[in-house]
Amino acid sequence: MRHLMSPLDFTTEELDKLFDLAEDISANPKKYAHACDGKIMATCFYEPSTRTRLSFESAMIRLGGQVLGFSDGSNSSAAKGESVSDTIRVISCYADICAMRHPKEGAPMVAAEKSGIPVINAGDGGHQHPTQTLTDLLTIRSLKKRLDNLTIGLCGDLKFGRTVHSLIHALTRYKGIRFVFISPEELKVPDYITDMLKEKNVPYKEVMHLEEVMPTLDLLYMTRVQKERFFNEEDYVRLKDFYILDSAKMELAGKDMLILHPLPRVNEISVELDDDPRAVYFKQAQYGVYVRMALILTLLGLAE
Amino acid sequence: MLNVGKIEEGFVLDHIKAGKSMDIYKHLQLGKLDCTVAIIKNAKSEKMGKKDILKVECDINQLNLDVLAFIDHNITVNVIKDGEIVDKKELVLPKMIKNVIHCKNPRCITSIEQGLPHIFVLADEEREIYRCKYCEEKGSGMQ
Numbered sequence: 198m199r200h201l202m203s204p205l206d207f208t209t210e211e212l213d214k215l216f217d218l219a220e221d222i223s224a225n226p227k228k229y230a231h232a233c234d235g236k237i238m239a240t241c242f243y244e245p246s247t248r249t250r251l252s253f254e255s256a257m258i259r260l261g262g263q264v265l266g267f268s269d270g271s272n273s274s275a276a277k278g279e280s281v282s283d284t285i286r287v288i289s290c291y292a293d294i295c296a297m298r299h300p301k302e303g304a305p306m307v308a309a310e311k312s313g314i315p316v317i318n319a320g321d322g323g324h325q326h327p328t329q330t331l332t333d334l335l336t337i338r339s340l341k342k343r344l345d346n347l348t349i350g351l352c353g354d355l356k357f358g359r360t361v362h363s364l365i366h367a368l369t370r371y372k373g374i375r376f377v378f379i380s381p382e383e384l385k386v387p388d389y390i391t392d393m394l395k396e397k398n399v400p401y402k403e404v405m406h407l408e409e410v411m412p413t414l415d416l417l418y419m420t421r422v423q424k425e426r427f428f429n430e431e432d433y434v435r436l437k438d439f440y441i442l443d444s445a446k447m448e449l450a451g452k453d454m455l456i457l458h459p460l461p462r463v464n465e466i467s468v469e470l471d472d473d474p475r476a477v478y479f480k481q482a483q484y485g486v487y488v489r490m491a492l493i494l495t496l497l498g499l500a501e
Numbered sequence: 502m503l504n505v506g507k508i509e510e511g512f513v514l515d516h517i518k519a520g521k522s523m524d525i526y527k528h529l530q531l532g533k534l535d536c537t538v539a540i541i542k543n544a545k546s547e548k549m550g551k552k553d554i555l556k557v558e559c560d561i562n563q564l565n566l567d568v569l570a571f572i573d574h575n576i577t578v579n580v581i582k583d584g585e586i587v588d589k590k591e592l593v594l595p596k597m598i599k600n601v602i603h604c605k606n607p608r609c610i611t612s613i614e615q616g617l618p619h620i621f622v623l624a625d626e627e628r629e630i631y632r633c634k635y636c637e638e639k640g641s642g643m644q
Contacts, residue, residue, distance in 0.1 A: 280614050280615050280616075281610065281614055282614065282616075282617075299610070300608070301608060301609060301610040301612070301613060301614075302606065302608050302609050302610060302635060302636035302637075302638075303609055303610040303611070303633070303634070303635020303636045304610040304614075304635075306610075306634070306635050307610050307614055307617060307635065321610075321636075322608045322609075322636070323608060324608075324636055324637065388639075389632065389637055389638075389639065392625070392630075396625070
């Protein structure tokens with residue numbers, strides 16, 4: 198039985214198959230409308246995340262399956278002190294597959310160790326968020342027609358931003374990838390990421406300002422400075438507006454440079470950019486449903 | 502001068518940092534073995550000033566010494582058979598250590614999940630870096 202804990206759980210060849218399936222689903226949605234008839238997905242969300250949860254639920258429903266679950270740890274048995282191990286053993290009796298989000302890092306891995314059904318890590322604290330990464334990779338592959346030879350800027354909260362960590366891990370497996378990290382000192386990428394890049398000889402640089410690197414980027418991945426990742430409100434208020442992308446900065450960018458964002462956006466991308474063809478963050482959300490559909494089929498063994 | 506007799510078969514763990522022998526006793530789970538163990542603390546050492554020594558009388562295949570490499574590279578492991586040193590064991594960093602150190606990341610699931618062992622995986626052999634299996638935080642310091 199397979200689970201998805203990290204984007205590295207799949208080889209690049211397996212990812213190619215997954216993305217081919219996602220693209221086929223997007224082109225022929227009717228073909229897959231009953232692929233999961235009779236199957237149930239449990240969405241176990243110990244912290245609120247409407248967007249990711251709805252994306253999973255939409256994916257399962259579009260495949261003809263059904264969903265059950267909880268959307269906040271305070272409404273679940275966890276509030277009564279039940280362990281993740283116990284919860285997943287029970288959920289395994291109710292559902293065929295589980296998507297789990299948890300504020301504690303590694304919780305979905307604990308679940309996978311005890312589970313009788315495939316578990317998908319839907320985000321664990323500041324650690325990994327593999328399905329967002331699959332979404333990002335599918336978006337890049339579909340719109341850039343490649344996943345190699347790219348200069349990728351990542352901007353904002355690179356310290357706590359799990360989407361960023363997962364994306365970096367996944368992209369290091371492709372040739373010719375260069376990273377540019379744009380963040381304030383307080384929100385720099387953690388050392389385990391830079392250690393890993395050094396080990397793999399993947400070039401990267403860290404800068405403080407967006408303007409100086411805009412012309413060099415093939416794509417810019419913006420992130421939100423998340424309030425819930427800070428221990429105190431003062432730090433959050435001081436840093437949240439640090440990097441805002443607007444049309445003046447976009448004038449420095451190449452005509453094919455894509456702007457990606459895991460959403461939700463607060464104010465780090467000015468709304469005036471929403472109609473710019475390079476702004477693909479809403480398309481990204483659509484790709485997120487297709488890639489989750491492909492993932493559910495694959496983990497349930499229903500992909501041909 | 503305190504004299505502790507020879508052992509017939511087992512290990513002599515020498516050059517243990519003074520005061521650390523009980524930690525090693527615990528991590529090798531010597532308390533669970535039905536064998537003779539001599540713990541010598543603060544023995545005189547030319548090289549170290551003071552050192553600890555552990556003598557364990559047991560079947561030499563009975564004890565997994567891998568964790569020693571993680572605790573202290575400088576420990577010398579003498580393998581004894583028929584009362585003589587037959588081998589000096591080279592310490593190899595274990596691929597995985599369980600409940601030797603605790604994950605200090607307050608956001609890690611190990612901080613709340615009941616009964617979950619603290620498992621660290623060797624991530625970088627050259628730099629002797631271990632990372633928590635669950636959250637990938639670097640391991641630091643003995644528990």
